[in-house]
Amino acid sequence: MLSQEENDLITKVGPGAPMGELARRFWTPLLLASELPAADCDPVRVRILGEDLVAFKDSNGAVGLLEAWCPHRGADLFFGRNEEAGLRCVYHGWKFDVAGSCLDVPNAPEGATFREKVRARAYPAVERGGVVWGYLGPPESVPDFPEMEWTRVPDSHRYISKMFLDCNYLQTMEADIDSSHLGFLHSYVKGGTVVGRAVIDGRANGIEDFAAADRAPSWTVKDTDYGAMLTARRDAGDNYYWRVNQWMIPFYTMIAARPGDTVLCQVKVPVDDEHAVAFRVRWHADRPLTPEELAVYRDKGVLFPEMIPGEFRTRENKANDYRIDRAQQRHYSFTGIKSIPAQDFAVTEVQHGGPVSDRTRERLVSSDAAIIQVRRRLLRSVRELQEGQEPPEARNGGAFRVRSLDLVMPKTATIENDAREHLVARA
Numbered sequence: 193m194l195s196q197e198e199n200d201l202i203t204k205v206g207p208g209a210p211m212g213e214l215a216r217r218f219w220t221p222l223l224l225a226s227e228l229p230a231a232d233c234d235p236v237r238v239r240i241l242g243e244d245l246v247a248f249k250d251s252n253g254a255v256g257l258l259e260a261w262c263p264h265r266g267a268d269l270f271f272g273r274n275e276e277a278g279l280r281c282v283y284h285g286w287k288f289d290v291a292g293s294c295l296d297v298p299n300a301p302e303g304a305t306f307r308e309k310v311r312a313r314a315y316p317a318v319e320r321g322g323v324v325w326g327y328l329g330p331p332e333s334v335p336d337f338p339e340m341e342w343t344r345v346p347d348s349h350r351y352i353s354k355m356f357l358d359c360n361y362l363q364t365m366e367a368d369i370d371s372s373h374l375g376f377l378h379s380y381v382k383g384g385t386v387v388g389r390a391v392i393d394g395r396a397n398g399i400e401d402f403a404a405a406d407r408a409p410s411w412t413v414k415d416t417d418y419g420a421m422l423t424a425r426r427d428a429g430d431n432y433y434w435r436v437n438q439w440m441i442p443f444y445t446m447i448a449a450r451p452g453d454t455v456l457c458q459v460k461v462p463v464d465d466e467h468a469v470a471f472r473v474r475w476h477a478d479r480p481l482t483p484e485e486l487a488v489y490r491d492k493g494v495l496f497p498e499m500i501p502g503e504f505r506t507r508e509n510k511a512n513d514y515r516i517d518r519a520q521q522r523h524y525s526f527t528g529i530k531s532i533p534a535q536d537f538a539v540t541e542v543q544h545g546g547p548v549s550d551r552t553r554e555r556l557v558s559s560d561a562a563i564i565q566v567r568r569r570l571l572r573s574v575r576e577l578q579e580g581q582e583p584p585e586a587r588n589g590g591a592f593r594v595r596s597l598d599l600v601m602p603k604t605a606t607i608e609n610d611a612r613e614h615l616v617a618r619a
């Protein structure tokens with residue numbers, strides 16, 4: 193449970209809001225790189241951290257990120273013409289480059305000298321790891337780039353899906369952190385018993401079954417120099433089943449993955465206080481994704497949701513109750529909702545009746561340990577920044593080179609002694 197003041201501190205993300213200021217100390221994922229496919233391509237609207245921006249790629253291939261409202265009289269630069277190394281406002285023809293410099297004021301005789309005095313608000317932007325990133329913080333302190341494994345592998349090793357959500361970033365991120373919902377929300381039903389997906393898929397000894405078998409794991413949460421390491425330990429006969437998720441400040445969660453398997457990172461970027469954009473990233477550290485893996489991600493609608501063509505919106509959405517199928521819910525899956533992300537969205541997009549969960553009304557228990565810890569960490573960072581202390585993680589991109597882990601080990605083994613090498617990024 194949080195006080196109203198604490199809830200506001202970590203959910204409000206606009207310019208000047210404490211969490212908004214903290215998030216602005218880091219590089220922020222904005223778009224898929226494929227949305228700006230070539231020099232002089234169409235500009236794209238970006239709303240992020242409560243600001244309206246327009247992104248474009250100029251004639252030289254440099255990415256520009258400008259405030260959407262033209263410095264002249266506030267027309268929307270999204271309608272601009274992307275031409276000859278700049279974006280030209282279609283209202284009166286003023287033109288700006290990626291740095292925000294005004295190149296042309298063609299509608300007034302004083303334009304040639306006047307243009308030196310005009311600037312569009314511009315933010316640094318780069319393309320990396322299949323994503324366009326922007327930095328919306330103080331210009332004098334551009335942060336390190338977070339060296340997450342998925343940003344460092346070749347494009348062939350990675351698949352990303354982007355989707356908009358109608359809720360605050362924090363509640364959707366909290367679902368990523370909370371692995372205690374695994375044995376419920378994402379489980380299946382067979383012969384009246386709740387089971388893991390491996391049983392349904394007919395895979396022998398699928399270890400995700402242990403999540404369904406022991407539904408009250410014991411939690412260890414460790415503060416780290418990138419965020420927090422969240423370990424859930426479940427009983428698995430003679431062994432323990434370990435799931436280690438990595439939460440990285442400000443809004444990344446790497447979901448437990450078996451060594452040698454593909455890994456999933458959930459990125460939940462605040463659009464504004466009541467909206468978020470999710471990037472669901474799956475990659476393999478050592479090899480390209482196979483055609484079979486890509487077909488599963490693109491076409492099956494389970495690991496990745498089916499999307500409305502031409503939109504970054506899931507077909508299963510709030511307006512259609514995520515296409516819940518009550519017959520399926522009785523006999524096949526715990527929720528009756530097909531895709532795993534939509535299962536999460538159904539329980540997080542509206543909490544306490546709105547897009548911002550009212551955390552003053554919660555009744556937390558010990559299995560909420562990871563969420564409690566991450567909130568504390570965010571509150572601490574927000575308050576430190578209010579007192580003038582910059583977040584050290586923004587100056588330590590190398591600290592993000594970690595991995596998540598999903599492993600069964602004998603009861604005598606520990607993560608620290610026996611699985612440490614699996615927690616280090618391979619790329």
Ligand code: FES
Pocket residue numbers: 262263264265266267281282283284285286
């Ligand atoms: S509003 Fe953009 S040039 Fe006039």
Ligand SMILES: [Fe+2]
Pocket residue numbers: 367368373377378536
């Ligand atoms: Fe989930």
